[in-house]
Amino acid sequence: MTLADRLRAALLRSSEGPVIEGDDYDRAAGLYLPAAVLVAVTDRPDPGVILTLRQAHLRRHAGQISFPGGRVDPGDADAEQAALREAEEEIGLAPALVEVVGTSDVYRVGTGFSVTPVVGVVPxxxxxxxxxxxxxxxxxxxxxxxxxxxNHLRRETPWEGRVRHFHEILWEDRRIWGATAGMIVNLARRLGPVLA
Structure with missing residues (x-):
């Protein structure tokens, strides 16, 4: 069975734990714009996941680690097309090199987006x-x-007068936290039992 087949089958399973629906704070307006990220898994004996470090000067999520992705534009047919377009724009990953295998659980972020993680296998x-x-x-x-x-560390910090809870994953000198870590935890609850 190929890596793509294993991932596809795992994404169809029920989560092995509670799904994290979004960031641990309320969004006053309650409206979320559609967005998508590409979870690009490299097809090798020990598969990896491609992540990016965002520039420190950006208005949103500056200096954070994330999957390539962004908002679903009016010209995008769906989340899959948006994720592939964004990955090509951000990291030069040609859509033709991605074998999309499915999606993981939608994750809402406090900046006002409802993010669909699109999982794909790449060389x-x-x-x-x-x-x-x-x-x-x-x-x-x-x-x-x-x-x-x-590796899924549960953290908390005071934020705007209350305690905010979030996940953090530390790898080498990198700190993966917030929405990206939350999406990874959700993904692990689907993939872990199959790919462990």
Whole structure:
């Protein structure tokens, strides 16, 4: 069974734990714009996941680690097309190189987006080229590391007069937290039992 087949089957399963529906704070307006990210899994004996480090000067999520992605534009047919378009714009990943296998649980972020993680398999060691105005670095984290429950640290911090809870994943010198970590935890609850 190929990696794509295994991922496809795992995404169809029920989650092995509660789904995290979004960031741990209320959105006053209650309206969310559709967005999508690409969870690009490299097809190698020890698969990895491609992540980006966002530039420090950006207005939203500055300096954070994220999946390539963004809002669903009016010209996009769906979340899948938006995720593929954004990945090509942000890191130079050609859509033709991505075998889309499915989607994971939608995640709402406090900045007003309802994000659909689109999971796809890509060849390893692609020569990716980050868009310098938005992406400071592109790197790969082993999938088994991201799926391991022991690496999903539960954190809390005071924020706007109350305690905010979130997940954090520490890999080498990188801190993956917030929405990206939440989407990874959701993904792990679907994929972990199958890919462990």
């Amino acid at each position: 390893p060691d692609l020569p990716l080229s980050p868009q310098e105005s938005e992406v400071a670095a592109v790197f790969e984290v082993p999938l088994h590391f991201l799926l391991a429950d022991a």
